[in-house]
Amino acid sequence: xxxxxxxxxxxxxxxxxxxxxxxxxxxxxxxxxxxxxxxxxxxxxxxxxxxxxxxxxxxxxxxxxxxxxxxxxxxxxxxxxxxxxxxxxxxxxxxxxxxxxxxxxxxxxxxxxxxxxxxxxxxxxxxxxxxxxxxxxxxxxxxxxxxxxxxxxxxxxxxxxxxxxxxxxxxxxxxxxxxxxxxxxxxxxxxxxxxxxxxxxxxxxxxxxxxxxxxxxxxxxxxxxxxxxxxxxxxxxxxxxxxxxxxxxxxxxxxxxxxxxxxxxxxxxxxxxxxxxxxxxxxxxxxxxxxxxxxxxxx
Amino acid sequence: xxxxxxxxxxxxxxxxxxxxxxxxxxxxxxxxxxxxxxxxxxxxxxxxxxxxxxxxxxxxxxxxxxxxxxxxxxxxxxxxxxxxxxxxxxxxxxxxxxxxxxxxxxxxxxxxxxxxxxxxxxxxxxxxxxxxxxxxxxxxxxxxxxxxxxxxxxxxxxxxxxxxxxxxxxxxxxxxxxxxxxxxxxxxxxxxxxxxxxxxxxxxxxxxxxxxxxxxxxxxxxxxxxxxxxxxxxxxxxxxxxxxxxxxxxxxxxxxxxxxxxxxxxxxxxxxxxxxxxxxxxxxxxxxxxxxxxxxxxxxxxxxxxxxxxxxxxxxxxxxxxxxxxxxxxxxxxxxxxxxxxxxxxxxxxxxxxxxxxxxxxxxxxxxxxxxxxxxxxxxxxxxxxxxxxxxxxxxxxxxxxxxxxxxxxxxxxxxxxxxxxxxxxxxxxxxxxxxxxxxxxxxxxxxxxxxxxxxxxxxxxxxxxxxxxxxxxxxxxxxxxxxxxxxxxxxxxxxxxxxxxxxxxxxxxxxxxxxxxxxxxxxxxxxxxxxxxxxxxxxxxxxxxxxxxxxxxxxxxxxxxxxxxxxxxxxxxxxxxxxxxxxxxxxxxxxxxxxxxxxxxxxxxxxxxxxxxxxxxxxxxxxxxxxxxxxxxxxxxxxxxxxxxxxxxxxxxxxx
Numbered sequence: 001x002x003x004x005x006x007x008x009x010x011x012x013x014x015x016x017x018x019x020x021x022x023x024x025x026x027x028x029x030x031x032x033x034x035x036x037x038x039x040x041x042x043x044x045x046x047x048x049x050x051x052x053x054x055x056x057x058x059x060x061x062x063x064x065x066x067x068x069x070x071x072x073x074x075x076x077x078x079x080x081x082x083x084x085x086x087x088x089x090x091x092x093x094x095x096x097x098x099x100x101x102x103x104x105x106x107x108x109x110x111x112x113x114x115x116x117x118x119x120x121x122x123x124x125x126x127x128x129x130x131x132x133x134x135x136x137x138x139x140x141x142x143x144x145x146x147x148x149x150x151x152x153x154x155x156x157x158x159x160x161x162x163x164x165x166x167x168x169x170x171x172x173x174x175x176x177x178x179x180x181x182x183x184x185x186x187x188x189x190x191x192x193x194x195x196x197x198x199x200x201x202x203x204x205x206x207x208x209x210x211x212x213x214x215x216x217x218x219x220x221x222x223x224x225x226x227x228x229x230x231x232x233x234x235x236x237x238x239x240x241x242x243x244x245x246x247x248x249x250x251x252x253x254x255x256x257x258x259x260x261x262x263x264x265x266x267x268x269x270x271x272x273x274x275x276x277x278x279x280x281x282x283x284x285x286x287x288x289x290x291x292x293x294x295x296x297x298x299x
Numbered sequence: 300x301x302x303x304x305x306x307x308x309x310x311x312x313x314x315x316x317x318x319x320x321x322x323x324x325x326x327x328x329x330x331x332x333x334x335x336x337x338x339x340x341x342x343x344x345x346x347x348x349x350x351x352x353x354x355x356x357x358x359x360x361x362x363x364x365x366x367x368x369x370x371x372x373x374x375x376x377x378x379x380x381x382x383x384x385x386x387x388x389x390x391x392x393x394x395x396x397x398x399x400x401x402x403x404x405x406x407x408x409x410x411x412x413x414x415x416x417x418x419x420x421x422x423x424x425x426x427x428x429x430x431x432x433x434x435x436x437x438x439x440x441x442x443x444x445x446x447x448x449x450x451x452x453x454x455x456x457x458x459x460x461x462x463x464x465x466x467x468x469x470x471x472x473x474x475x476x477x478x479x480x481x482x483x484x485x486x487x488x489x490x491x492x493x494x495x496x497x498x499x500x501x502x503x504x505x506x507x508x509x510x511x512x513x514x515x516x517x518x519x520x521x522x523x524x525x526x527x528x529x530x531x532x533x534x535x536x537x538x539x540x541x542x543x544x545x546x547x548x549x550x551x552x553x554x555x556x557x558x559x560x561x562x563x564x565x566x567x568x569x570x571x572x573x574x575x576x577x578x579x580x581x582x583x584x585x586x587x588x589x590x591x592x593x594x595x596x597x598x599x600x601x602x603x604x605x606x607x608x609x610x611x612x613x614x615x616x617x618x619x620x621x622x623x624x625x626x627x628x629x630x631x632x633x634x635x636x637x638x639x640x641x642x643x644x645x646x647x648x649x650x651x652x653x654x655x656x657x658x659x660x661x662x663x664x665x666x667x668x669x670x671x672x673x674x675x676x677x678x679x680x681x682x683x684x685x686x687x688x689x690x691x692x693x694x695x696x697x698x699x700x701x702x703x704x705x706x707x708x709x710x711x712x713x714x715x716x717x718x719x720x721x722x723x724x725x726x727x728x729x730x731x732x733x734x735x736x737x738x739x740x741x742x743x744x745x746x747x748x749x750x751x752x753x754x755x756x757x758x759x760x761x762x763x764x765x766x767x768x769x770x771x772x773x774x775x776x777x778x779x780x781x782x783x784x785x786x787x788x789x790x791x792x793x794x795x796x797x798x799x800x801x802x803x804x805x806x807x808x809x810x811x812x813x814x815x816x817x818x819x820x821x822x823x824x825x826x827x828x829x830x831x832x833x834x835x836x837x838x839x840x841x842x843x844x845x846x847x848x849x850x851x852x853x854x855x856x857x858x859x860x861x862x863x864x865x866x867x868x869x870x871x872x873x874x875x876x877x878x879x880x881x882x883x884x885x886x887x888x889x890x891x892x893x894x895x896x897x898x899x900x901x902x903x904x905x906x907x908x909x910x911x912x913x914x915x916x917x918x919x920x921x922x923x924x925x926x927x928x929x930x931x932x933x934x935x936x937x938x939x940x941x942x943x944x945x946x947x948x949x950x951x952x953x954x955x956x
Contacts, residue, residue, distance in 0.1 A: 045390065049393065050394050070396075072396035073396040079390055082387075083388055083391035085318065086318055092313075096314065100310060100395055100396060100397070
């Protein structure tokens with residue numbers, strides 16, 4: 001659904017996005033992770049047709065997005081800094097969206113009022129930050145877009161509202177095969193939501209994985225041998241991390257679980273456990289090579 | 300089904316009405332205040348007997364209408380495209396399923412409506428009010444339509460130009476500032492460049508180019524003039540064309556403009572150097588002009604160039620970078636300096652040969668010689684005839700040669716453009732060639748050094764003939780002559796006397812040396828010649844006209860016509876070594892009072908000597924070494940004059956060395 005090919009974008013003398021390619025399939029939720037200034041917002045604004053990329057191509061549903069009304073009618077972008085017309089009420093904004101998006105559903109708009117307890121005729125500017133975001137989601141869901149691009153969308157929402165919005169998103173994806181790309185600097189926030197994850201660091205995608213694949217491909221193991229660690233033990237393993245605690249060797253390895261287990265059994269370990277791994281840990285180990293203070297990315 | 304375009308329009312129009320609609324209301328109210336209200340005010344004022352003549356709508360409130368036409372559209376352009384200048388709104392608007400073209404025309408159309416509707420409503424209300432019986436108000440339906448057209452054209456011009464500026468910048472405040480700069484720019488830069496060229500090129504005639512109605516290209520000035528001079532067809536086409544060009548350029552730029560330009564001083568990075576170097580250059584010219592006109596020395600001018608260009612560069616860079624800390628950009632300034640030095644030296648060392656250029660003598664049809672350039676182009680407008688014409692065209696071979704030789708000499712001497720003072724005179728030399736080409740040069744030169752050149756030209760028969768209107772053949776007969784001085788007046792009405800007086804006067808004029816033509820010792824008064832066609836000619840009655848004196852004496856009119864030695868009891872001559880200006884001395888009561896009792900002064904009572912003093916006393920120069928006071932009777936208020944050292948009577952020279 002979303003196809004990004006070798007896209008670059010420069011601002012003055014800063015290269016905000018360099019050579020990014022990614023693909024998001026229809027009906028999937030793609031989490032774009034990265035620290036502040038990684039280039040997430042820039043990339044999303046290019047996807048939304050706001051910025052024009054300096055190089056590369058962006059296709060949504062097979063069509064270039066920039067200045068393409070057809071594509072943009074099916075696409076909704078929710079920026080991190082929200083904008084509403086000065087002095088506008090939700091009712092007025094709804095009228096505006098109704099005129100602009102053919103897919104607007106009046107029925108859905110009415111139904112969603114239950115989820116978002118906001119006054120229709122109150123000026124949006126007078127509302128709190130969290131309420132403004134609710135209003136934005138209310139309008140966005142009522143448009144029933146095919147693609148939703150969300151930039152740090154959960155900021156400012158309380159825990160209950162967060163869950164509600166997530167549920168709505170998942171529901172839309174399940175029911176209508178909506179495609180979502182969602183950015184965050186907080187992995188935990190979107191961990192339960194996304195089926196794909198990409199990490200953007202200094203304008204480049206340093207990691208792109210399917211969520212399931214991530215969890216099955218990396219293993220944390222704990223082994224101990226009777227006369228110390230055999231010298232050839234590590235050579236046959238793709239270890240991204242190792243740590244020796246007394247006679248116990250703790251390491252994180254990549255590879256198919258069965259193969260790894262078979263390999264280790266050859267050495268007849270005294271202790272051998274495969275430990276559970278959090279998503280966060282996976283990233284920490286995956287990204288060790290990038291030389292970045294990983295904690296900052298994942299909070 | 301509603302058409303898509305229509306529904307887009309409706310939603311955007313609603314937003315515009317909410318956010319920008321007030322400008323339309325303000326526009327309407329201002330126009331109401333400027334026109335219908337003004338008409339009502341004049342109507343009610345009639346009772347008080349005050350009713351100004353109003354010939355067209357502009358005459359009702361010219362300046363006020365100008366203010367409206369040059370503020371409302373600028374404001375409107377800023378607000379209609381306000382969304383482009385802040386990050387959040389531009390991102391939002393550009394994320395919507397609307398093409399930039401749709402947005403642009405939508406906003407333009409809305410803006411145009413806010414200009415057009417109030418103007419038309421005002422016109423209709425004014426048409427109604429025209430039915431009121433208002434004395435001296437002559438506004439026809441045609442005037443109203445014409446006003447509507449001109450007002451709209453000007454407002455649309457200001458609006459579209461401001462929109463164009465808005466596409467080039469990403470800050471609303473700068474959009475306003477730049478819009479006004481744009482209106483002044485063509486005239487301003489022309490003046491700056493022309494004035495500075497004078498310092499670079501000897502003989503460069505800035506006045507010649509400046510005289511070409513430069514103020515007409517300042518739209519605001521043109522607007523104020525609409526009251527007397529309606530737009531000519533070619534001007535209307537020009538303004539209409541400007542509107543179209545601005546719109547086309549705006550949409551072209553808008554399509555290429557990045558959303559992230561919001562908040563940037565200059566929306567297109569390519570234009571940033573153009574902007575900063577442009578500002579630097581303009582500041583440099585202003586600096587040069589300021590010090591050139593006040594200090595008149597090349598050193599100060601160079602100082603002005605460097606100091607002001609630095610300031611300009613600093614300001615431009617600060618605007619672009621939005622910080623004062625721009626010192627790291629010194630390299631760009633260095634590039635500017637190098638570039639400007641190259642261009643400057645091209646000009647200064649005159650690689651085009653401008654200074655030395657002189658047409659071939661055989662190609663010249665006629666030459667122009669005078670003090671100012673204004674007559675060079677305006678020969679057709681002969682509605683004003685002056686009695687003395689120092690700027691004129693000459694065409695005898697001898698005079699063409701004389702002027703040519705003078706110019707040759709000036710080219711060789713390359714007189715400094717900074718000369719000024721009492722003996723400096725500006726000389727303008729122009730050529731009209733046989734093929735119709737023209738060329739003009741202006742110099743400021745010390746008269747004394749070029750005396751022979753002046754003599755050859757100004758004392759020539761042809762020049763004199765053109766110089767004094769009286770010497771021309773087509774002068775209608777003189778009916779009466781009046782000799783008028785401060786205290787006495789004599790009239791000559793006898794035809795025979797008139798004839799013989801005129802003959803003497805004409806001889807005086809023909810024989811007059813050029814020094815008397817340009818700086819006479821002094822004049823007794825004026826000679827007024829009343830012509831048979833009712834016209835009047837005035838000439839100055841110079842002290843050097845000895846033949847006139849003789850004629851008056853012969854006819855027993857001298858003492859009736861002017862002050863003579865008989866009118867003076869005595870005179871006191873005092874030395875003024877400090878060369879204090881005469882007007883300062885006279886203001887000092889102590890000096891005046893003590894004069895009669897001082898011993899270091901010369902008291903003249905001899906009639907013959909008084910007569911000589913009267914002849915040579917002058918009131919033109921003020922800082923002379925000798926001051927003379929003529930007393931009509933003892934202790935009366937004296938008349939103050941100065942004596943020139945060169946023509947000092949020998950008595951004074953002896954007694955007061």
